Amino acid sequence: MARISSQPGKTRTINFYLFDNTWYLVDLPGYGYAKVSYAERDNWCKMVDEYMSHYEGERLFWQLVDIRHAPTEQDIQMWQWLCANNVKKMLIATKADKISRGARDKNLAVISRAMGLPRQEIKIFSSVTKEGKEELVAEIADFLGVE
Numbered sequence: 001m002a003r004i005s006s007q008p009g010k011t012r013t014i015n016f017y018l019f020d021n022t023w024y025l026v027d028l029p030g031y032g033y034a035k036v037s038y039a040e041r042d043n044w045c046k047m048v049d050e051y052m053s054h055y056e057g058e059r060l061f062w063q064l065v066d067i068r069h070a071p072t073e074q075d076i077q078m079w080q081w082l083c084a085n086n087v088k089k090m091l092i093a094t095k096a097d098k099i100s101r102g103a104r105d106k107n108l109a110v111i112s113r114a115m116g117l118p119r120q121e122i123k124i125f126s127s128v129t130k131e132g133k134e135e136l137v138a139e140i141a142d143f144l145g146v147e
Contacts, residue, residue, distance in 0.1 A: 067093035097126040
């Protein structure tokens with residue numbers, strides 16, 4: 001089980017979760033709306049960069065962005081890093097339950113433009129309603145080559 005918080009920025013270390021004794025889910029510290037010092041955020045960046053630059057196994061990166069807000073400069077930089085390093089990746093717009101269905105298209109268009117990614121490639125997810133869960137689980141299964 002993982003501890004979660006309603007406040008951003010609570011993940012301050014790299015956390016490894018082993019599944020079926022065969023693969024890991026790796027939770028990296030966030031960088032977006034966390035209320036932390038610039039020094040701590042800089043330490044997170046170094047830690048994440050070290051991990052991402054030196055891990056040599058198969059990887060599937062999920063970058064999470066809040067559907068309610070335009071991507072930050074850090075969001076855009078992270079996506080550009082993932083693109084430049086030619087890794088398998090997905091962009092997931094979270095907190096879909098927090099906005100109306102009518103506002104989604106407008107917000108997704110903003111995210112799409114900022115990230116340089118076609119709208120249809122952005123996955124939508126809500127931890128409250130579980131919207132998008134089946135699609136993301138299917139993505140993991142496909143990546144791992146299991147049914």
